[in-house]
Amino acid sequence: MALEVLIVGGGMIVHDQILPSMFHMQRQGRVGEIAVCNSRHETVRALAEAEGLLRAFPGQRFHGYPESGSAGPQPELFRERIARLAPRNLVVAAVPDQLHYEVVMEALRRDQHVLCVKPLVLRHSQAVEIAAVARQRQLLVATEYHKRFDDRSLMARRRYREGSFGEFRLGTACLLEKWYYRHSNFQNWMTAENSDAFTYIGCHYVDLVHFITGLLPVSVSVYGLLDRFPNGNQGYLWTDARVIWNNGACLNVQNALGFPDVAPGTNTQGLTMYCQGAADGALIAHSDQYRGLKYSYTTKPVGPGATIYTEPSPDYFQYVDLGGPGLVPVGYGYRSIEHIVTAATRVNAGDAARVLDEIDAAGILATPANSAYNEQVIEAARESIRNGGKEVKMGQASSPVL
Numbered sequence: 001m002a003l004e005v006l007i008v009g010g011g012m013i014v015h016d017q018i019l020p021s022m023f024h025m026q027r028q029g030r031v032g033e034i035a036v037c038n039s040r041h042e043t044v045r046a047l048a049e050a051e052g053l054l055r056a057f058p059g060q061r062f063h064g065y066p067e068s069g070s071a072g073p074q075p076e077l078f079r080e081r082i083a084r085l086a087p088r089n090l091v092v093a094a095v096p097d098q099l100h101y102e103v104v105m106e107a108l109r110r111d112q113h114v115l116c117v118k119p120l121v122l123r124h125s126q127a128v129e130i131a132a133v134a135r136q137r138q139l140l141v142a143t144e145y146h147k148r149f150d151d152r153s154l155m156a157r158r159r160y161r162e163g164s165f166g167e168f169r170l171g172t173a174c175l176l177e178k179w180y181y182r183h184s185n186f187q188n189w190m191t192a193e194n195s196d197a198f199t200y201i202g203c204h205y206v207d208l209v210h211f212i213t214g215l216l217p218v219s220v221s222v223y224g225l226l227d228r229f230p231n232g233n234q235g236y237l238w239t240d241a242r243v244i245w246n247n248g249a250c251l252n253v254q255n256a257l258g259f260p261d262v263a264p265g266t267n268t269q270g271l272t273m274y275c276q277g278a279a280d281g282a283l284i285a286h287s288d289q290y291r292g293l294k295y296s297y298t299t300k301p302v303g304p305g306a307t308i309y310t311e312p313s314p315d316y317f318q319y320v321d322l323g324g325p326g327l328v329p330v331g332y333g334y335r336s337i338e339h340i341v342t343a344a345t346r347v348n349a350g351d352a353a354r355v356l357d358e359i360d361a362a363g364i365l366a367t368p369a370n371s372a373y374n375e376q377v378i379e380a381a382r383e384s385i386r387n388g389g390k391e392v393k394m395g396q397a398s399s400p401v402l
């Protein structure tokens, strides 16, 4: 049976990746009805009128909540919409980081599978609780770490685990989003008390190093620079993190909302891992932003951060014309959503406990049972950044995150 999908959220990630992926699976008959519940009707309306989505998915529609005519924001509406979904369908949590826990727990209480954007939650104890409730109700909870579905990550994982790279020793990663992100809705929630550049984007590379190597982080220190969003809110918009792993290896991760708007490409990002073999060094180096394409247009495209000369990534999420009708989403952004929907469908179709065990053990999908180290890192990172970058060991963050 095709899963019905309720997306809670409706901002950038829903527009850019989640909704088009679901629409494509609906077109293939693998997803049933789709609904989007935001706190504001205007956001749902803007999504319904988005030109790119209308062009790619002609004739396809989602049910939007709140419906037109609703007055004011309705931050609790998602509870009612989840309650109306028949059990064992799929809820997508795509709200700001600090709201994930409430949406995920509400979905589990109502017997729904969950796809949650990263990070799952901000406290390790919450991830442990979610893992226990999900297991008791035999439901899938998957955190959408889409970099895992980039083929280069899967290639590195396979070769590392075959022994081709020896042992990870030192690494450096970065992901800097463009400056214009500061002007988006982020300025209302990615503030110093809720998040920081490392928590928001650095978690991807911590997750990837585990995904490739199987190593676990043991301590974190994060130095952050407080900066101001255009609306005056304060945020740690530049961060430098150091993550120590259980074999003694060290990963440095730099993150910011600070890559120049005039620079080509949507951001700058990459991962280099220096490793040690029996008699020589070994190396994994991924340029994750520059993937070999150079485009110079005749006119500057519309949209924030758009440039006349650009270096687009063909690998994260693109629309291609395969003869229509509409356009087909391709890339690891799509494959990641597809993998999670397929996994939830498998859980419903088979022996749920056995399928969930297989998914946890395979470690390809991030579940709270196999990936809660991410929450330990975030919890320690939040404590560290508030204390000028002091080293915090996993499981020893002493103050509440929020």
Ligand SMILES: NC(=O)c1ccc[n+]([C@@H]2O[C@H](COP(=O)([O-])OP(=O)(O)OC[C@H]3O[C@@H](n4cnc5c(N)ncnc54)[C@H](O)[C@@H]3O)[C@@H](O)[C@H]2O)c1
Residues within 6 Å of the ligand: 008, 009, 010, 011, 012, 013, 014, 037, 038, 039, 040, 043, 074, 075, 076, 078, 094, 095, 096, 097, 099, 117, 118, 119, 144, 145, 146, 185, 186, 200
């Ligand atoms: N690379 C990635 O994996 C990636 C990229 C971007 C965002 N994200 C994650 O996705 C989440 C959302 O990010 P975004 O970029 O879409 O942010 P956004 O600010 O563009 O959108 C968030 C949306 O949630 C809505 N919202 C807030 N409270 C709500 C509530 N109570 N009920 C319903 N809707 C509510 C807001 O109105 C807004 O439309 C964040 O957790 C972020 O970390 C992940």
